[in-house]
Amino acid sequence: MTRGKIQLENGELAYELRGEGDPVILLHGGMLDSRMWDAEMTTLESRYTAIRYDARGHGESSTPTERFKHYEDLRALMTALELPRASLVGLSGGGRIAVDFALTYPDLVENLVLVATGLSAMVTKDPFVLEQNKKLEEAGARGDLPAAIECVLRMWVDGPHRAPGAVDQDVRRRCQEMYTETITRHRGSGFMLMDELRAVERVGELTPRTLTLVGDLDSSDILAIADQIETEACDARKLVVHGVAHMINLEKPAEFSRILLDFLDC
Numbered sequence: 348m349t350r351g352k353i354q355l356e357n358g359e360l361a362y363e364l365r366g367e368g369d370p371v372i373l374l375h376g377g378m379l380d381s382r383m384w385d386a387e388m389t390t391l392e393s394r395y396t397a398i399r400y401d402a403r404g405h406g407e408s409s410t411p412t413e414r415f416k417h418y419e420d421l422r423a424l425m426t427a428l429e430l431p432r433a434s435l436v437g438l439s440g441g442g443r444i445a446v447d448f449a450l451t452y453p454d455l456v457e458n459l460v461l462v463a464t465g466l467s468a469m470v471t472k473d474p475f476v477l478e479q480n481k482k483l484e485e486a487g488a489r490g491d492l493p494a495a496i497e498c499v500l501r502m503w504v505d506g507p508h509r510a511p512g513a514v515d516q517d518v519r520r521r522c523q524e525m526y527t528e529t530i531t532r533h534r535g536s537g538f539m540l541m542d543e544l545r546a547v548e549r550v551g552e553l554t555p556r557t558l559t560l561v562g563d564l565d566s567s568d569i570l571a572i573a574d575q576i577e578t579e580a581c582d583a584r585k586l587v588v589h590g591v592a593h594m595i596n597l598e599k600p601a602e603f604s605r606i607l608l609d610f611l612d613c
Contacts (some may be wrong), residue, residue, distance in 0.1 A: 421448050
C-alpha cells in the first residue's frame with residue numbers, strides 16, 4: 348500500500364494505491380471523500396491496482412483558492428503515478444468528473460463505471476431535490492450547519508422515496524461525518540471554484556465501454572441521466588439496483604462489488 352500527495356498548480360491531492368494489475372481509479376461523490384471506497388479498495392486490490400484520492404476541496408487534499416478543473420487534477424494524478432490508461436469508477440459528483448475526463452482524454456480511459464452519476468451542466472428538476480436545496484440555502488444563510496447537513500442527507504442518502512429512519516443508520520452516520528468535515532474544513536470550495544464542461548450536451552461523444560448504475564429510489568434527475576447515457580453513449584449499458592437510492596455502494600456493498608468485478612473482468 349502506498350499513500351502520498353501529488354503536487355498540483357496551487358494545490359495537492361491526497362491518494363492511496365494498493366495492489367497490482369490494471370489500474371482502477373475510484374472517484375468519490377461530492378462533499379464526501381475517498382473513505383467511501385473502503386470496501387471497494389479491499390475488493391479490487393487482489394486483482395487490480397486500486398487507487399482512490401480526495402478531490403481538491405475534499406478530505407486530505409488542499410482547499411482551492413482559485414478556479415480549477417477537477418478533470419485536469421485527475422490527469423495530473425495519472426501523470427504523477429505514470430498511468431497510461433485506467434478504468435474510472437465515479438459516484439455522483441465523481442461520475443461528473445469521470446465523464447468530463449473521458450470527453451477530454453478519451454484515449455486514457457479503459458472503462459467507465461458511473462454510479463448514480465450526474466453530468467456537468469445538468470439542470471435539476473426533481474421537486475424533492477429543489478425543495479431540499481431551498482431549505483439548504485435557508486439553513487446556510489442562518490448559519491445552521493446541522494440543518495444544512497440534514498438537507499444534503501435527505502437528498503443524497505435517503506432520496507425522495509424514503510424517510511430517514513428507513514435508511515441504514517450506519518451509512519447515514521458515515522455520510523454525515525464526511526459531509527460535515529468537508530464543509531468545516533474546505534467551506535464547499537470544491538464546488539464554488541471548479542470549472543466543468545457541458546457534458547450533458549455531449550454524451551454521444553463518450554467512447555469508453557461504460558456501465559451506469561442507478562438505484563430505483565434515487566431522484567428523477569439521476570434516473571434520467573442514466574437513461575440518457577445508456578441511449579446516447581457509444582458503448583453503454585444501464586443496470587438498476589433495487590431498494591437503494593444514491594449511495595449504492597455504501598448501502599449494498601456486496602452486490603456493488605460483484606457487479607463491479609463482473610464488468611471489469613470482462
